[in-house]
Amino acid sequence: MKSEFAFIALPISALVAPSTFAVQYLTVEQAQRAIFPNKSLTAAPVKLTPAQRKAIEQASGVRVLHDDQQVWQVSGGGWFIVDEVVGKHEFITYAVGLNANGSVKQIEVMDYRETYGGEIRNENWRAQFVGKTSQSQLKLDRDIKNISGATLSCRHITDGVKRLVAFYEVALKR
Amino acid sequence: MKSRSTVEIRRCRPLLGTFVEVAGAATNAATLERGIIAAFAAVEKVHRLMSFHDPDSDVSRMNRDAFPKSVIVHPWTWKVLEAAQRFARESHGVFDIATARFLASWGYFPGCQHQPDNAATWRDIFLRKNCRVFFRRKLIIDLGGIAKGFAVDRAVAALKASGVKAGIVNAGGDLRVFGPISRIIHVRHPAEPTVAAAAVRLSQRAMATSGVYFARRKHRGQYVSPLLDGCTGRFARELISVTVAADECVVADALTKIVFALRKQAAGLLDQYRADALILERDALPSSKFNLSCDIADRTRFD
Structure with a gap:
């Protein structure tokens, strides 16, 4: 099978139009099956009191933005939690599976969405592609499936998980 | 009448300080699920071994x-x-x-x-x-410039060993496509990283991109970045990105850093590894070096 690496110049309209990269990896049910296969889960949502919220923030060093947390108890022990983090450019919904002792079993990203800042400010860049209109059918706002180039660090999720481990200590642990 | 339907699964986990995506296609869902679990286990192992x-x-x-x-x-x-x-x-x-x-x-x-x-x-x-x-001396090493590429190669090996015939592993932009498929990969605009500036069609190949946009910091009033020339200690400040394609992701990963510093002087090394490079600069036309026989002016290849 021939290997190819060929550069495609994008049509100018593609550069001006805003682009979004969004992927749904798992629904809640699929995430539950991925992390706790063959277990039954019971919804046990938590609403934090101001005291709990403060305790979590102090223990983790991470701010708590919502008092409501979507939690499921896993048969045989463990918890399944759905959480979301918002960064400068990204919105991420993810699931964390905790073992019975509160340690992290597995993390799965459920929804990942990157937003954009707007039009390209540099006119020179745009000018390069004038006249190089390609027959390409690429519609950036729909067809971006794979990206190369450093993506954003997963620091927000790492902080989120830190917060959830503290949440377990404060609100879930027996 | 028998029909073989393909199952496609795509998963993502935060690992190696970034987002690692494993996607595969197979006719057997159980094989694919097992392969994906094995692929993430390989990435997690690299993470544990090489975390700074x-x-x-x-x-x-x-x-x-x-x-x-x-x-x-x-x-x-x-x-x-x-x-x-x-x-x-x-x-x-x-x-x-x-x-x-x-x-x-x-x-x-x-x-x-x-x-x-x-x-x-x-x-x-x-x-x-x-x-x-x-x-021989007190020194600090960091494998961040090469570990992601290595992790991608190990994940692909795990998928193949599980019987998955085609897929992609993407660790924060360091990626590899394997099997009888080809995929369009979008490369970020180096000055506007939330916008795509170019697209590349990849088949049975790995690709890595280095750019300073997300890794810059201010140090004593000046921008610094972790992409630096090991000989001079000088760091890359221009908003450019370098994309390298090679057979293995560990090679693509390391070569991006070298091409970033040496630019056209890295041509010999690119030849040696049968690698291709694409350089995107802020106020210049994209420059590229292709080692494989592909005609970039030939638009009939692209859909």
Whole structure:
């Protein structure tokens, strides 16, 4: 099978139009099956009191933005939690599976969405592609499936998980 | 009438400090699920072995004890060290895993306790048989410039070993496509990283991109970045990105750093590895070097 690496110049309209990269990896049910296969889960949502919220923030060093947390108890022990983090450019919904002792079993990203800042400010860049209109059918706002180039660090999720481990200590642990 | 339907699964987990995506296609869903689990297990293993911050990783153990003593590392860590030293030799020190000393002083590793010898380089790293490593001077190594690529290759190997015939693994932009498929990969605009600036069609190949946009920091009023020339200690400040395609992701990963520093002077090394490079600059036309027989003016290849 021939290997190819060929550069495609994008049509100018593609550069001006805003682009979004969004992927749904798992629904809640699929995430539950991925992390706790063959277990039954019971919804046990938590609403934090101001005291709990403060305790979590102090223990983790991470701010708590919502008092409501979507939690499921896993048969045989463990918890399944759905959480979301918002960064400068990204919105991420993810699931964390905790073992019975509160340690992290597995993390799965459920929804990942990157937003954009707007039009390209540099006119020179745009000018390069004038006249190089390609027959390409690429519609950036729909067809971006794979990206190369450093993506954003997963620091927000790492902080989120830190917060959830503290949440377990404060609100879930027996 | 029999029909074979293909199952496609795509999963993502935060690992290696970024988002790692594993996608596969197979006719058997169970095979695919097992393959994806094995792929993530491989990435997690690389994460545990090569994390700079985890005190139990091979990297931390080396940074603590490879001078003046020695450390025995996992065979995977060993493979990465061997590759890193080879790239250092071939790039005459432009690629150098011992440059963590610069990064540490610029605040990239908060809480770092090490006090390295400022004259130390890759030449002070010695690899002995049975996975033993020692340093001739006190130095700090960081495998961040090569570990992601290696992790991608290991994940692909795990998928193949599980019987998955086609897929993609993407670790924060370092990626590899395998099997009888081709995929369009979008490359970020170096000055506007949330916008795509170019697209590349990839088949049975790996690709890595280095750009300063997300890794820049301010240090004493100036921008610094972790992409630096190991020989001069000078760092890359322009908003450009370098994309390299090669057979293996570990090679693509390391070569991006070398091409970033050497630009067109890296041509010989690209030839040697049958690698291709695409350079995107802020106020210039994209420049590229293709080693494979593909005609970039031929638009009939693209859909």
